[in-house]
Amino acid sequence: MYYETICQMKKMLGQLDKWLDAAAKFAEAKSFDPNLYLGFRLAPDQFGFVRQVQTTCDTVKLAASRLTGKDAPSHPDTEATLADLHARVRAVMAYLDGLSAKDFEGAATRVVTQPRWEGKVMTGASYFLEHAVPNFFFHITHSFAILRHNGVDIGKRDYLGTLSLRAP
Amino acid sequence: MYYETICQMKKMLGQLDKWLDAAAKFAEAKSFDPNLYLGFRLAPDQFGFVRQVQTTCDTVKLAASRLTGKDAPSHPDTEATLADLHARVRAVMAYLDGLSAKDFEGAATRVVTQPRWEGKVMTGASYFLEHAVPNFFFHITHSFAILRHNGVDIGKRDYLGTLSLRAP
Numbered sequence: 311m312y313y314e315t316i317c318q319m320k321k322m323l324g325q326l327d328k329w330l331d332a333a334a335k336f337a338e339a340k341s342f343d344p345n346l347y348l349g350f351r352l353a354p355d356q357f358g359f360v361r362q363v364q365t366t367c368d369t370v371k372l373a374a375s376r377l378t379g380k381d382a383p384s385h386p387d388t389e390a391t392l393a394d395l396h397a398r399v400r401a402v403m404a405y406l407d408g409l410s411a412k413d414f415e416g417a418a419t420r421v422v423t424q425p426r427w428e429g430k431v432m433t434g435a436s437y438f439l440e441h442a443v444p445n446f447f448f449h450i451t452h453s454f455a456i457l458r459h460n461g462v463d464i465g466k467r468d469y470l471g472t473l474s475l476r477a478p
Numbered sequence: 479m480y481y482e483t484i485c486q487m488k489k490m491l492g493q494l495d496k497w498l499d500a501a502a503k504f505a506e507a508k509s510f511d512p513n514l515y516l517g518f519r520l521a522p523d524q525f526g527f528v529r530q531v532q533t534t535c536d537t538v539k540l541a542a543s544r545l546t547g548k549d550a551p552s553h554p555d556t557e558a559t560l561a562d563l564h565a566r567v568r569a570v571m572a573y574l575d576g577l578s579a580k581d582f583e584g585a586a587t588r589v590v591t592q593p594r595w596e597g598k599v600m601t602g603a604s605y606f607l608e609h610a611v612p613n614f615f616f617h618i619t620h621s622f623a624i625l626r627h628n629g630v631d632i633g634k635r636d637y638l639g640t641l642s643l644r645a646p
Contacts, residue, residue, distance in 0.1 A: 314603075314607055318607050322612065429645075430646070431643070432643055436642040440641050443615075454616075459520045478591070478599045
């Protein structure tokens with residue numbers, strides 16, 4: 311389910327891309343600078359909106375890269391406008407588009423580490439389940455919540471996107 | 479990965495259970511009624527904290543029930559205190575404790591529906607990936623964010639819990 315979950319995350323990046331448009335629309339209706347959203351946050355010592363979006367993007371990008379061994383594009387975190395954030399989100403979607411189910415073979419038993427783990431490691435399976443998935447949803451939901459808290463007209467359907475419903 | 483993901487959700491309910499204690503501690507330090515937290519929300523037309531926690535619990539409980547066919551306990555949404563919310567969270571953790579990996583065999587091909595889908599259905603696989611997992615994380619992260627926004631001293635480690643790190 312690694313590939314399927316990464317595809318679900320890509321779908322949700324597409325939703326996030328639409329929330330940025332909804333934010334711009336609300337700012338226009340209320341006559342304020344839409345790029346103010348980048349600095350909004352829910353608590354003084356929590357990430358602001360721009361870093362929530364950057365971290366959402368990095369979480370899925372790095373998870374895909376670590377589980378497939380395929381190099382990911384580097385992003386220097388210099389976004390200053392909603393347009394910059396659109397570009398960041400779409401760049402990660404394009405990177406994910408280039409991966410296939412076959413690339414994730416053996417993902418569960420890969421050895422994953424990162425500098426803050428001070429030399430310790432996790433299996434790909436544990437890393438994905440305990441770290442990547444919860445972190446992705448943490449940051450994308452905070453991105454949603456910051457916009458929602460600041461007036462943007464988005465709801466659960468904008469979060470989930472279209473479901474694969476069918477006739478019984 | 480259905481069972482493993484449900485176990486991860488159970489772990490996160492255990493974290494949520496601790497956030498309730500952190501909320502009570504902050505309320506005591508600031509001398510306000512800790513049960514005020516139940517009504518706090520991030521936007522006037524979003525669920526308040528009590529309903530975020532109830533929906534977090536229901537999302538994983540109903541997902542486990544629908545994917546295994548095992549009846550889940552009913553909860554009437556009458557919680558009025560942090561103690562009530564502790565009980566709700568722990569009841570769902572106890573229900574999940576009673577399920578095994580074997581119970582989830584065939585989960586992917588089960589047919590899932592709910593009243594709001596107006597007669598339409600999803601496969602167990604699609605329902606879990608597109609609906610249950612994103613909704614669970616949406617509501618548990620909003621529960622976290624409402625507390626964080628209202629002064630509670632919780633951070634990413636409290637969200638993720640202990641990771642399965644090991645020596646290389």
